[in-house]
Amino acid sequence: MTGQVRTVDGRVAGRRGQETRQKLLDCLREMLSTSPYRDVKVIDVARMAGTSPATFYQYFPDVEGAVLEIAEEMAKDSDTLKELVAGKSWAGKSGPTTSEELVDGFLAFWRKNDAILRVVTLGAAEGDKRFFKIRMTVLNSVAKPLAEAVKELQAKGQADKSLDPNAVSGALVSLLASAAEHQKAFTSWGVKVKDLKPNLAPLVYLGVTGKKAPK
Amino acid sequence: MTGQVRTVDGRVAGRRGQETRQKLLDCLREMLSTSPYRDVKVIDVARMAGTSPATFYQYFPDVEGAVLEIAEEMAKDSDTLKELVAGKSWAGKSGPTTSEELVDGFLAFWRKNDAILRVVTLGAAEGDKRFFKIRMTVLNSVAKPLAEAVKELQAKGQADKSLDPNAVSGALVSLLASAAEHQKAFTSWGVKVKDLKPNLAPLVYLGVTGKKAPK
DNA sequence: AACTTGTCCTGTCATGCCGTCAGCTTACCG
DNA sequence: CGGTAAGCTGACGGCATGACAGGACAAGTT
Structure with a gap:
């Protein structure tokens, strides 16, 4: 039922990848609770997760896509x-x-x-x-x-x-x-x-x- | 009570200026009813009003400022x-x-x-x-x-x-x-x-x- | 250990919007 | 007609976005 987690370009995410992905989600969640949705930027989420914006885009099409996941x-x-x-x-x-x-x-x-x-x-x-x-x-x-x-x-x-x-x-x-x-x-x-x-x-x-x- | 309408840099807005200002507000209102708030861009509002982004910033500090006015x-x-x-x-x-x-x-x-x-x-x-x-x-x-x-x-x-x-x-x-x-x-x-x-x-x-x- | 394979991350780049400023145009007035 | 203030915009540095290619890394194979 729960299909494998995939990156935007279709690869199957492994252990390390899933961790990174999860960390990004957690940071986004944190971000949403402290600043207006309109002001949440990919670069801030990435920085908070200790990674780069490019990495974010490997796992989510955009901020909204990640928000949907949390929702x-x-x-x-x-x-x-x-x-x-x-x-x-x-x-x-x-x-x-x-x-x-x-x-x-x-x-x-x-x-x-x-x-x-x-x-x-x-x-x-x-x-x-x-x-x-x-x-x-x-x-x-x-x-x-x-x-x-x-x-x-x-x-x-x-x-x-x-x-x-x-x-x-x-x-x-x-x-x-x-x-x-x-x-x-x-x-x-x-x-x-x-x-x-x-x-x-x-x-x-x-x-x-x-x-x-x-x- | 209703103080004169002023531009961001303190000038008093005249007839023409007030018209432009109003047109910008109208276009913003229109924009808000057709696209998500998050996606409303100054440049789109300005374009719709037939003016330039710089003009928008003469009358409003930012999008939120203009929205507050409408509100x-x-x-x-x-x-x-x-x-x-x-x-x-x-x-x-x-x-x-x-x-x-x-x-x-x-x-x-x-x-x-x-x-x-x-x-x-x-x-x-x-x-x-x-x-x-x-x-x-x-x-x-x-x-x-x-x-x-x-x-x-x-x-x-x-x-x-x-x-x-x-x-x-x-x-x-x-x-x-x-x-x-x-x-x-x-x-x-x-x-x-x-x-x-x-x-x-x-x-x-x-x-x-x-x-x-x-x- | 050297090699291979597939996952994972980042440097870099083109694009587009933001917000500001100097300076040009327009309107009004004496 | 010239002066003054209002009105507008081109241009610019700054930053987020999103795409890509290539390097780093882990794990297994020989």
Whole structure:
């Protein structure tokens, strides 16, 4: 499945080559978290990795190509987010707990992959299909099981049937993504970061079940 | 208040100069809506405006400087969003209407200023204070009056008092911004653009009042 | 050890954009 | 008509990009 790692000119990379390649990826990741995407230059990444720009171009077609690689790695990692929703109960007292754990887990994941997600989000917004697909993979890891949960609740008559489960789940996931991405905005509204979870969780619960959280 | 328009080297711009300057801004705006921000080059903007790169640098310190100008213009325009919330009623049957008009107006504004808002959002996410401030101006035009509305409802006992009005209003505005920014994501979840409003509006109503919308 | 083979890295070069400056052209005014 | 300030651009040094050829290196073979 995982095809061999290849250089741009088609050679198969060996042990040493893969190390160099990996170091370049690591340095790029580091770079992205400390300076604006627009200002990331191949020469800086190469210098940081103790190699030359020419070497960079052996392994990646350009900066964007390397960024995509990092993003795909993260997208795979996002699979673990599924478990925040799949098989969880929204009934009774466990509902609010499920909601809280979802908010918490999602925010943590976004915080962890802050820099790369920013670039992915921009690329997606600008209409780049590859970045869009990666972003959807991440969001879907939560949105899909969440839509299922809403459908189930609707079937049991425990949620408003006039709403589209996909729209509701999509909106809630968007909310989480947006909140995660712009935590600073909340700070400037006088909402402390630690107060984010207790305020978002009821909204998610409200959105999924359509009713106020029980005490 | 509106000080004279000046060139980078301090001269006062006359009629002809202001025209050139404006043409450059218009071309940059056009450029931003058709190609990724990362790829916008001074030389392309200048060429499109039928002038030379050197002229661009007479009026703007760099591309970012010009982008900021466009963004500030848009931020001023966002003042009109206030009226989507200020003085509106959330009680009885008018509540859902208020909610729908808010969603509609907000999405329309975002759609209209799509390209520049994308750049502003990225800049803000990357920690640039100037872009952050502009983004807050836009969001606050809705968030402030919305928080007031929540406070009023809480005072009248018509909303859950355990929630922070600023957090609730912030979360809802974030939701709207995120939905506006990534309308394509909803499409890929099988939610049509025209179905966005009827699905977001109940969520906003739910968030503000804490209860299900009346029939 | 000498040789061979295939991987890996870099020096160098042409190209193109950036950002600046001196200096030319244009417009306005007395 | 001449002076002055605004307006514009050609040209240049600097730097990132991306292609290439050739040298360095590791590992196996004789």
